[in-house]
Amino acid sequence: MPKIKDIPKVDRPRERLLAKGANALSKTDLLAIMLGSGIKGINVQSLAKKIITKFNKSFLDISIDDLLKIKGIGQAKALQIYSAIALIKRFYQEQNSTDLIVKNIQDVLTLTFDIRDKKKEHLICLHLDSRNALIKKETLSIGVLDKSLVHPREIFASSLKCKSASIILIHNHPSGNPAPSEQDQKIAKNINKAAQIMGIALLDFVIIAKDGHTSFYQKIQPNKNLDYVADGFQMGLFDLSEIEKPIYKNNKHYFQQKKSKLGHFQLQNRRYLGNKYKLLGFIEDIVNQKCSGIRSFCDIFAGTGVVGERFNNRNISIISNDFLSANHICLQTFLNTTKQINIKEKINYLNNVKYDENYFSKNFGNRYFSMKNAKKIGSIREEIDNIAGNNQEKNILICSLLYATDKVANTVGHYDAFRKKIDSIKPIHLLVPNIDYSHNTDNQIHQEDANKLIKKISCDVLYIDPPYNSRQYSDAYHLLENLTEWKKPEVVGIGKKMDRKHIKSDYCITKATLAFSNLINDANCKHILFSYNNTKDSKDGRSNARISDEDILNILDNKGKVDIFEKDYKTFTTGKSNGDNNAERVFYCEVE
Numbered sequence: 001m002p003k004i005k006d007i008p009k010v011d012r013p014r015e016r017l018l019a020k021g022a023n024a025l026s027k028t029d030l031l032a033i034m035l036g037s038g039i040k041g042i043n044v045q046s047l048a049k050k051i052i053t054k055f056n057k058s059f060l061d062i063s064i065d066d067l068l069k070i071k072g073i074g075q076a077k078a079l080q081i082y083s084a085i086a087l088i089k090r091f092y093q094e095q096n097s098t099d100l101i102v103k104n105i106q107d108v109l110t111l112t113f114d115i116r117d118k119k120k121e122h123l124i125c126l127h128l129d130s131r132n133a134l135i136k137k138e139t140l141s142i143g144v145l146d147k148s149l150v151h152p153r154e155i156f157a158s159s160l161k162c163k164s165a166s167i168i169l170i171h172n173h174p175s176g177n178p179a180p181s182e183q184d185q186k187i188a189k190n191i192n193k194a195a196q197i198m199g200i201a202l203l204d205f206v207i208i209a210k211d212g213h214t215s216f217y218q219k220i221q222p223n224k225n226l227d228y229v230a231d232g233f234q235m236g237l238f239d240l241s242e243i244e245k246p247i248y249k250n251n252k253h254y255f256q257q258k259k260s261k262l263g264h265f266q267l268q269n270r271r272y273l274g275n276k277y278k279l280l281g282f283i284e285d286i287v288n289q290k291c292s293g294i295r296s297f298c299d300i301f302a303g304t305g306v307v308g309e310r311f312n313n314r315n316i317s318i319i320s321n322d323f324l325s326a327n328h329i330c331l332q333t334f335l336n337t338t339k340q341i342n343i344k345e346k347i348n349y350l351n352n353v354k355y356d357e358n359y360f361s362k363n364f365g366n367r368y369f370s371m372k373n374a375k376k377i378g379s380i381r382e383e384i385d386n387i388a389g390n391n392q393e394k395n396i397l398i399c400s401l402l403y404a405t406d407k408v409a410n411t412v413g414h415y416d417a418f419r420k421k422i423d424s425i426k427p428i429h430l431l432v433p434n435i436d437y438s439h440n441t442d443n444q445i446h447q448e449d450a451n452k453l454i455k456k457i458s459c460d461v462l463y464i465d466p467p468y469n470s471r472q473y474s475d476a477y478h479l480l481e482n483l484t485e486w487k488k489p490e491v492v493g494i495g496k497k498m499d500r501k502h503i504k505s506d507y508c509i510t511k512a513t514l515a516f517s518n519l520i521n522d523a524n525c526k527h528i529l530f531s532y533n534n535t536k537d538s539k540d541g542r543s544n545a546r547i548s549d550e551d552i553l554n555i556l557d558n559k560g561k562v563d564i565f566e567k568d569y570k571t572f573t574t575g576k577s578n579g580d581n582n583a584e585r586v587f588y589c590e591v592e
């Protein structure tokens, strides 16, 4: 059998095609050009002839299996021929088609105008093929549209039967108002998710009514081309909303040291794991951009309370909560002291109190503190209970002691461990807190599990800043808890820790995702800001984030529209682990 190179050049199919055009070539020649090369022992023209002869008039109905049966045709060549035929058929069909192509919302409205004025809700499904040609128009339900009645199972069972590539769901609002209800949003979201799993695109979710229509497709891309793009480029609502979820990066430098008042301490003068002092500007920018006219702000995992304090003014009432007693007492002091009291004298008195061996010095002296400071701290704490005239005074005095204690601790900022060498020998000295009495008008301070409290409160903005990883705050700050509560419990181990079973956080264990999901579910608010770090894949397993990004987005997506704000930030770590490359993120959710 001659090889193609043995045929004179002028007789070769490609050369003839170039010289004389397609009409001068036989079907065999055209197929030979498409195949490009023959196979061992058969040149390309003979191979093409074999195929054309074998199938002749049924060539356009050839299947991949038919082709594979020809000796010498492997899978690659079979697919090459098959897809070329399919492509030609597709174009031909489109040119000569009487199919109804659903190009855009106008086509949908034309197809479903009959339900616009119906007294009962009708849910219609348009099943489409990959060209957006209508395969079937189906009425799925008649009567009030309810999440439990419109189950994805029924919709997709029918789509599978029709072999549809995509669907459009349309229902009418007999009230005449086309605005989507909360129930509509939930149904669309549910079906959208199922559609993604099934690989059948939900192209649009349309509400029609006397006063107009709502197309979810239009809502997602309001200023863009509104045709539903077909044939390989079909994007469901799910893909579109994913594209529309940008991450707003922010590298602004905000941090400004607050001016301190001589002889006083400020709320932010504490070393505290995960405190957001340096991110206040970033958080405030998001609130200013997204939440207008707010009247209440809830900082439900308040820690030091810096975030709540930032929004504490005459027009906004603050709800501040933390389940640790030490934090609670400081929040009470700074955010809930409404009556100006002169505490200076009592603080002076405490600074000069006589000290001796006591519970605190026996357990923590020469460990977390110099022996002298430990004796003084224990004695001052004892004396506070004797001299405080009321709860407000007691809170302020303990808060002052906690801040002063922290300043002379022989630690790297928390009480998980102490340093071997005691070099922090500054004598402890209590200061007066710098409280903004005029702003603490209508605030609430709580000491409760966030998931319990959330069921009892409502607010405009809910700021959520839980622990990110498995490090329990009650382990890191056991000593301050002990000093605040002053029940003198037995303490054990090298770290001299008291029993902390009652103050373990669900956000540090495997229950974290469930806890977060329940919190969001129960939240009664207009805006949610959720701070969560991407501290994944750290060498220290304890530092790995507890809730995955995917879960966060799923949970928040169910509550409303989500935007992500991101800022590079070096975290306050224990000093051992590397806090580099952390991006501090705030997930913002506009509650629907």
Ligand SMILES: C[S@@+](CC[C@H](N)C(=O)[O-])C[C@H]1O[C@@H](n2cnc3c(N)ncnc32)[C@H](O)[C@@H]1O
Pocket (backbone or CB within 6 Å): 272, 273, 274, 275, 276, 277, 300, 301, 302, 303, 304, 305, 306, 307, 321, 322, 323, 324, 327, 448, 449, 450, 451, 465, 466, 467, 468, 473, 474, 504, 505, 506, 507
């Ligand atoms: C990341 S810190 C918050 C830091 C705070 N935003 C700041 O700037 O200081 C998390 C706080 O949540 C508190 N916490 C942990 N689990 C809690 C729960 N289930 N309920 C209430 N507070 C909790 C911890 O005591 C800790 O103070």
